[in-house]
Amino acid sequence: MSHKGKVSLVNGPVVQGDGMGLFKLNEMVTVGDKRLIGEVVALENEIATVQVYEETEGLKANEEIISTGAPLSINLGPGMLGNMFDGIQRPLKKIESISKNFIPEGIGLLSIDEEKLWEVNIEVKVGQKLSQGEIYGTIQETQSIVHKLMVPPSISGIVEKVEENGEYKLNDVIVTLKKDNGELAELSLVQKWPVRKNRPINYRIPIYKPLITGQRVIDTFFPLAKGGTVALPGGFGTGKTVTQHQLAKWSDADIIVYIGCGERGNEMTNVLEEFPALIDPRTNRPLMERTILIANTSNMPVAAREASIYTGITMAEYFRDMGYDVAIMADSTSRWAEALREISGRLEEMPAEEGYPAYLPSRLAQFYERAGCVETLSGKEASVTIIGAVSPPGGDFSEPVTENTKRFVSAFLALDKKLAYARHYPAINYLTSYSSYIELLKNWYRENVSPDMLPVRNKMMKLLQEEEKLNEIVQLVGEDVLPNDQQLILETARLVKKGFLQQNALHKEDTYVSLTKQYKMLKVLETFYDSALLCVKMGIPLTTIRQEPVYQDIVKMKYEVPNNKLNLLDELIQKIKVSYENLRKKYES
Numbered sequence: 001m002s003h004k005g006k007v008s009l010v011n012g013p014v015v016q017g018d019g020m021g022l023f024k025l026n027e028m029v030t031v032g033d034k035r036l037i038g039e040v041v042a043l044e045n046e047i048a049t050v051q052v053y054e055e056t057e058g059l060k061a062n063e064e065i066i067s068t069g070a071p072l073s074i075n076l077g078p079g080m081l082g083n084m085f086d087g088i089q090r091p092l093k094k095i096e097s098i099s100k101n102f103i104p105e106g107i108g109l110l111s112i113d114e115e116k117l118w119e120v121n122i123e124v125k126v127g128q129k130l131s132q133g134e135i136y137g138t139i140q141e142t143q144s145i146v147h148k149l150m151v152p153p154s155i156s157g158i159v160e161k162v163e164e165n166g167e168y169k170l171n172d173v174i175v176t177l178k179k180d181n182g183e184l185a186e187l188s189l190v191q192k193w194p195v196r197k198n199r200p201i202n203y204r205i206p207i208y209k210p211l212i213t214g215q216r217v218i219d220t221f222f223p224l225a226k227g228g229t230v231a232l233p234g235g236f237g238t239g240k241t242v243t244q245h246q247l248a249k250w251s252d253a254d255i256i257v258y259i260g261c262g263e264r265g266n267e268m269t270n271v272l273e274e275f276p277a278l279i280d281p282r283t284n285r286p287l288m289e290r291t292i293l294i295a296n297t298s299n300m301p302v303a304a305r306e307a308s309i310y311t312g313i314t315m316a317e318y319f320r321d322m323g324y325d326v327a328i329m330a331d332s333t334s335r336w337a338e339a340l341r342e343i344s345g346r347l348e349e350m351p352a353e354e355g356y357p358a359y360l361p362s363r364l365a366q367f368y369e370r371a372g373c374v375e376t377l378s379g380k381e382a383s384v385t386i387i388g389a390v391s392p393p394g395g396d397f398s399e400p401v402t403e404n405t406k407r408f409v410s411a412f413l414a415l416d417k418k419l420a421y422a423r424h425y426p427a428i429n430y431l432t433s434y435s436s437y438i439e440l441l442k443n444w445y446r447e448n449v450s451p452d453m454l455p456v457r458n459k460m461m462k463l464l465q466e467e468e469k470l471n472e473i474v475q476l477v478g479e480d481v482l483p484n485d486q487q488l489i490l491e492t493a494r495l496v497k498k499g500f501l502q503q504n505a506l507h508k509e510d511t512y513v514s515l516t517k518q519y520k521m522l523k524v525l526e527t528f529y530d531s532a533l534l535c536v537k538m539g540i541p542l543t544t545i546r547q548e549p550v551y552q553d554i555v556k557m558k559y560e561v562p563n564n565k566l567n568l569l570d571e572l573i574q575k576i577k578v579s580y581e582n583l584r585k586k587y588e589s
Helices: 092-098 216-221 240-250 265-277 302-321 333-346 360-368 400-408 417-421 437-448 453-477 484-501 515-537 542-547 549-560 567-588
Strands: 004-011 014-018 027-031 036-044 047-052 064-071 073-076 118-122 135-140 146-150 157-162 166-168 175-178 184-187 191-194 229-233 255-261 291-296 325-331 372-375 381-390
Touching: 027 047, 036 302, 047 302, 064 191, 073 302, 216 453, 216 484, 216 515, 229 240, 229 400, 240 255, 240 265, 240 325, 240 381, 255 265, 255 302, 255 333, 265 291, 291 302, 302 325, 302 333, 302 360, 302 381, 333 360, 333 381, 333 400, 360 381, 360 400, 381 400, 437 453, 453 484, 453 515, 484 515, 484 542, 484 549, 515 542, 515 549, 515 567, 542 549, 542 567, 549 567
Parallel strands: 229 381, 255 291, 255 325, 325 381
Antiparallel strands: 004 014, 004 064, 014 047, 027 036, 027 064, 036 047, 073 191, 118 135, 118 166, 135 146, 157 175, 175 184, 372 381
16 A cells, blocks of 8 residues: 655755655655655654655655655566666666657656566476575576576475466566465566665675686786675776776676766766677677666766665676676765765765765675675575775875775775876786785685795785885985895886786787786796896896896787797796806806
């Protein structure tokens, strides 16, 4: 039974209603004659405060507020992959066919296409017992992904009726269950789920395997994990969006959910135009076949921006429950936090640091805690990895959103303005970034790449840290006054930065690099340092060491060694050893 109230106050996206004592907190409502979509966020006796997800221009006092009896929920089923939605899962392509340039008010809660026919393969029989999370049918949604129809959480019973394999619409009932209490449960191709509620799992699995991205600075120096949480903070122009595009294209996640949350319209337009054109390197098919885009630009209703994060993570959890590894890209959580701040201000809540609401840390924690490597209700291992971009004003990492995000993530990839301006991409600062997953992943690296990959990585990291200290001396007195062994540290660090950390997203051989190649490139750099150090200890000048022809081979190896000819790196290691051994013999004689 629906209840009704009346609009008594309108303050931007915040509407106050009277006569709403029977409404529930977080209930979805329709507001006014245009039936705008909103959510009850506060209740006090007969007065309720509603957060409206559409423009409220023209809304008048005494217009009706009608309850729906359910919290803000989205439809989960086939038709999400390859689609583009706004912050509350309304399909933008369908809206464009209705209204060319803008999302009109009162268009309603459109969702995935309910009229499209899907070829369903039903996998259960009459008399079979089904419990929550079990699969009762499959649909080849795209060439890359099989969509698995799962029994909704908290439902179980005996199969009473099954339809034949064939074509069905979203809301067609294909399986009927008789529950333990004798009631019937009808299963279709779609299930509804409240966006602010975590989908249930059996239990969490300790993180043990990396999310391979093909980006050397990430995979080797600051590895990410499947089921992990990552912050990608950086000021304007440091390459957050490009880095996320690279991760979306090359990471070994099965499904990508990309949330453009409060970004500029022209930047979001580029995303919406570029993503459909990208080719998935794994299948040579369009990347959109395993991607969901959620676009909520800075000029769209601010309340829908706040909801977009939850819409995206709920979709990600749904595909996780099928047994897929999902990576969710949130670009950017700073804009989401600004939406929280604006709504909080209109609700007249007490502001905390820099005007953000006092509950900002808990909201960030709730979002990032929905990541994880889990055993699903059907007993499969799957994961949701959250990669959240942060846009601190002026690149100031001490502001509240970056500081609080840092508390809840285990990998922090700090993008540096100086590196970006020096055309060093990805502009990830190798001194301020960190990953807590190195210790958790060491056994995986040892077994799947090489026992000494992380020791070599640590050795190169130490050289970069030494270089930073030496640079302070160099700026005062110049490089020439340093002893040769310290000059060698500076030289090797330059090689590491230019030949390893810097990566060209537009180069065929350099845009993606396998872990084996990354390890062998590190070994080349280590071999150079060790061999050159022996020369330095004999008093051989660094200029002579640099003049050896093999030195240029090291600089150019990232472009000149194809990904399928890694034996060339083994040959280069031997060439370095022989070249500098001959140099030492020459000096000895």
